[in-house]
Amino acid sequence: VKRPKIVTFLSDFGWDGGYVGACEGVIASINPSARIAHISHDIGVGDVAGGALILARVCKLYPPAAHLAVVDPGVGTARQPIVITTERTDVLIGPDNGLLLAAAESLGGMSGAWLIDPRQMRAKGGLAQAAISSTFHGRDIFAPAAALISQGLEPEICGRALEPSSLVRLEPPHWRVHTDGANADVIEIDRFGNVGLALPFDEFLPRPEILAVEIDGEGEGSPEWTARVVNTYGELRPGELGLLRDSWGQVALALNGASAAELLSVRRGMSVRVARRGDRA
Amino acid sequence: VKRPKIVTFLSDFGWDGGYVGACEGVIASINPSARIAHISHDIGVGDVAGGALILARVCKLYPPAAHLAVVDPGVGTARQPIVITTERTDVLIGPDNGLLLAAAESLGGMSGAWLIDPRQMRAKGGLAQAAISSTFHGRDIFAPAAALISQGLEPEICGRALEPSSLVRLEPPHWRVHTDGANADVIEIDRFGNVGLALPFDEFLPRPEILAVEIDGEGEGSPEWTARVVNTYGELRPGELGLLRDSWGQVALALNGASAAELLSVRRGMSVRVARRGDRA
Amino acid sequence: VKRPKIVTFLSDFGWDGGYVGACEGVIASINPSARIAHISHDIGVGDVAGGALILARVCKLYPPAAHLAVVDPGVGTARQPIVITTERTDVLIGPDNGLLLAAAESLGGMSGAWLIDPRQMRAKGGLAQAAISSTFHGRDIFAPAAALISQGLEPEICGRALEPSSLVRLEPPHWRVHTDGANADVIEIDRFGNVGLALPFDEFLPRPEILAVEIDGEGEGSPEWTARVVNTYGELRPGELGLLRDSWGQVALALNGASAAELLSVRRGMSVRVARRGDRA
Numbered sequence: 001v002k003r004p005k006i007v008t009f010l011s012d013f014g015w016d017g018g019y020v021g022a023c024e025g026v027i028a029s030i031n032p033s034a035r036i037a038h039i040s041h042d043i044g045v046g047d048v049a050g051g052a053l054i055l056a057r058v059c060k061l062y063p064p065a066a067h068l069a070v071v072d073p074g075v076g077t078a079r080q081p082i083v084i085t086t087e088r089t090d091v092l093i094g095p096d097n098g099l100l101l102a103a104a105e106s107l108g109g110m111s112g113a114w115l116i117d118p119r120q121m122r123a124k125g126g127l128a129q130a131a132i133s134s135t136f137h138g139r140d141i142f143a144p145a146a147a148l149i150s151q152g153l154e155p156e157i158c159g160r161a162l163e164p165s166s167l168v169r170l171e172p173p174h175w176r177v178h179t180d181g182a183n184a185d186v187i188e189i190d191r192f193g194n195v196g197l198a199l200p201f202d203e204f205l206p207r208p209e210i211l212a213v214e215i216d217g218e219g220e221g222s223p224e225w226t227a228r229v230v231n232t233y234g235e236l237r238p239g240e241l242g243l244l245r246d247s248w249g250q251v252a253l254a255l256n257g258a259s260a261a262e263l264l265s266v267r268r269g270m271s272v273r274v275a276r277r278g279d280r281a
Numbered sequence: 282v283k284r285p286k287i288v289t290f291l292s293d294f295g296w297d298g299g300y301v302g303a304c305e306g307v308i309a310s311i312n313p314s315a316r317i318a319h320i321s322h323d324i325g326v327g328d329v330a331g332g333a334l335i336l337a338r339v340c341k342l343y344p345p346a347a348h349l350a351v352v353d354p355g356v357g358t359a360r361q362p363i364v365i366t367t368e369r370t371d372v373l374i375g376p377d378n379g380l381l382l383a384a385a386e387s388l389g390g391m392s393g394a395w396l397i398d399p400r401q402m403r404a405k406g407g408l409a410q411a412a413i414s415s416t417f418h419g420r421d422i423f424a425p426a427a428a429l430i431s432q433g434l435e436p437e438i439c440g441r442a443l444e445p446s447s448l449v450r451l452e453p454p455h456w457r458v459h460t461d462g463a464n465a466d467v468i469e470i471d472r473f474g475n476v477g478l479a480l481p482f483d484e485f486l487p488r489p490e491i492l493a494v495e496i497d498g499e500g501e502g503s504p505e506w507t508a509r510v511v512n513t514y515g516e517l518r519p520g521e522l523g524l525l526r527d528s529w530g531q532v533a534l535a536l537n538g539a540s541a542a543e544l545l546s547v548r549r550g551m552s553v554r555v556a557r558r559g560d561r562a
Numbered sequence: 563v564k565r566p567k568i569v570t571f572l573s574d575f576g577w578d579g580g581y582v583g584a585c586e587g588v589i590a591s592i593n594p595s596a597r598i599a600h601i602s603h604d605i606g607v608g609d610v611a612g613g614a615l616i617l618a619r620v621c622k623l624y625p626p627a628a629h630l631a632v633v634d635p636g637v638g639t640a641r642q643p644i645v646i647t648t649e650r651t652d653v654l655i656g657p658d659n660g661l662l663l664a665a666a667e668s669l670g671g672m673s674g675a676w677l678i679d680p681r682q683m684r685a686k687g688g689l690a691q692a693a694i695s696s697t698f699h700g701r702d703i704f705a706p707a708a709a710l711i712s713q714g715l716e717p718e719i720c721g722r723a724l725e726p727s728s729l730v731r732l733e734p735p736h737w738r739v740h741t742d743g744a745n746a747d748v749i750e751i752d753r754f755g756n757v758g759l760a761l762p763f764d765e766f767l768p769r770p771e772i773l774a775v776e777i778d779g780e781g782e783g784s785p786e787w788t789a790r791v792v793n794t795y796g797e798l799r800p801g802e803l804g805l806l807r808d809s810w811g812q813v814a815l816a817l818n819g820a821s822a823a824e825l826l827s828v829r830r831g832m833s834v835r836v837a838r839r840g841d842r843a
Contacts, residue, residue, distance in 0.1 A: 025623030061306030076794025136809030232357025342587030513638025528698030
């Protein structure tokens with residue numbers, strides 16, 4: 001299988017500590033012709049589910065690539081460093097904490113998985129042995145693996161094969177459509193304040209066009225909002241809450257030029273109920 | 282006309298939601314050899330004028346390139362997706378909301394403009410048809426256009442020609458020099474807290490060197506500041522306000538190692554009056 | 563000496579004002595095949611020591627490169643623009659304010675230093691003369707120098723040789739190990755809230771494994787914390803303070819999934835005392 005030269009890179013490192021540059025330097029020193037495309041380094045600190053979502057959405061827009069992803073609160077513990085290959089001939093490199101699996105699915109599903117044994121990988125990859133820190137596997141394990149893969153080496157060099165079903169999986173976000181509406185977890189709040197729900201728009205098909213929105217778990221006296229179904233932000237009046245199919249095909253709540261997340265006081269992981277006006281689930 | 286392989290990219294997407302990576306992935310999948318240079322993705326949310334200023338200043342420092350710019354609060358409404366060519370053989374791609382025009386002027390002026398018809402563009406560019414979202418034209422329209430342009434395809438493939446004079450223009454920021462000073466809008470506040478004014482330094486030529494600075498619209502009792510004309514930050518004493526020619530040739534107010542914007546409590550769009558000490562306009 | 567094509571770039575510019583793109587545009591216009599790797603542009607505003615630390619840690623992970631670094635509160639004053647070559651055949655370009663010296667040491671030490679004379683550099687580099695601003699030498703002096711170096715031109719073209727010992731040096735951060743513990747400056751607080759100390763772990767070798775941590779200069783009544791020596795974050799219970807060898811070989815204080823810097827209320831430059839529990843230095 002021919003591997004491409006693009007290495008995408010997603011992490012929760014931020015740019016301020018030099019961690020991103022450290023990984024990029026390691027990759028460049030192993031494969032000077034690797035092209036590195038930064039997907040995001042502003043994933044919330046330790047937010048594995050948030051990173052998994054962004055990675056799954058974005059990775060499939062690239063041509064087949066080596067996808068390096070490091071959101072790794074368990075670094076240095078028993079959690080394993082892994083490499084996954086996909087039906088689309090991508091390779092995913094990162095920790096076995098669920099970060100990579102949604103991406104693998106969005107790339108056609110896993111075709112194989114390997115445990116990274118750093119000593120073996122460096123030996124078979126032609127690299128001198130080096131110390132492995134307990135706190136920065138991005139630089140010491142994952143970046144070298146991505147660099148070797150981007151050179152065309154087979155994932156088998158990294159270590160022994162793993163049973164794909166043995167990999168750590170995240171609890172999928174919850175959503176349920178019922179006769180008069182739906183409940184769904186908030187899976188994303190973006191820079192624009194849009195509130196992304198774990199609810200496929202095509203499963204929901206909101207009718208009628210005026211809906212009641214309630215934030216769950218706030219008790220009896222919790223405020224209830226009214227949302228209008230629209231196609232885009234610009235159709236909304238100032239302050240009017242909209243419900244739309246977002247660009248990933250999910251239901252999202254939005255304002256025009258302001259933050260719906262702030263208006264509704266919601267955070268990732270909260271649950272939202274959407275119902276026909278007057279009908280309560 | 283030979284088109285270059287660099288695609289510059291400016292937006293208000295931020296890096297956290299994966300929007301930048303989504304566009305970069307689309308470009309890479311169409312033109313794997315395109316080189317993407319990120320100008321900024323931290324333009325204020327929906328701040329078309331702010332994005333237009335940065336783009337106009339920076340684009341001309343690159344060799345002729347495809348400049349992709351997306352600050353697009355009207356995405357999915359009647360506002361049009363456009364491509365503009367310039368006398369310097371650059372191509373600008375983005376929404377018809379005024380974002381691109383100052384850049385076109387800084388690149389020698391427009392030599393042509395086209396409406397992007399996504400179906401036609403994909404057909405003539407050899408791409409399979411694909412769904413177009415209502416909320417993310419960066420990924421679905423503008424990035425594919427930039428990728429095709431970066432491959433050397435002519436802008437004509439995107440759609441029908443537009444009359445350049447028909448494009449949406451932003452109200453230019455206000456400035457006026459009078460005999461004893463000047464009034465000007467604040468057009469930029471940078472990370473250092475420098476306050477950039479819409480006032481060309483060479484038109485202002487501040488004499489004498491001690492000036493009164495007043496923030497407009499604050500009424501009679503508004504504080505008045507004294508600024509000294511200097512060449513650079515390091516000439517200023519701690520806490521002393523300076524007025525200088527900034528690196529774009531405009532008048533700016535600055536402190537040494539601190540934020541002039543904070544001291545003066547100014548924001549973009551406010552108006553500032555600069556006058557000879559004692560002489561009030 | 564053959565010079566590589568990678569230009570690394572570190573600054574305190576942030577991404578919002580277009581300063582990064584301006585420098586990248588200048589480099590691309592002089593050497594279109596230069597590959598630019600952004601180490602960080604989120605160095606604290608004017609924080610020369612912070613930038614020097616990150617640069618020194620990261621630059622040596624790259625293959626030999628042109629390292630452009632601009633944290634330059636003295637821009638336009640008497641401080642000099644310089645180029646430094648290293649034993650490892652890297653070239654460092656930036657202001658003579660101490661920013662580059664730790665990096666040069668981490669790259670094997672200086673092999674030469676030159677003052678940049680912008681007029682001479684542009685003439686010998688085949689560039690048309692251009693105005694030099696007083697406030698943005700990143701764009702006007704350092705980026706052109708990095709671009710010419712990345713083309714393979716010798717640093718000698720930039721200007722006259724300097725005596726390496728004459729360059730401005732930063733005061734190194736303070737650390738001292740004594741019989742019952744150590745004192746050390748806080749040199750880094752990263753996005754995860756880890757508190758990095760100027761204390762090589764191998765010089766400290768903490769025994770026993772429970773330590774008292776005290777923040778200096780807080781007086782008699784200052785709180786004292788207990789830290790446990792661990793290998794990685796995941797070994798810590800919620801709220802438990804850990805002391806570990808960080809990935810750069812230094813002593814760091816950390817929490818598991820939370821900010822140790824916030825818990826301890828420390829900032830860069832403060833001093834920390836670590837002692838055996840019960841034993842006070």
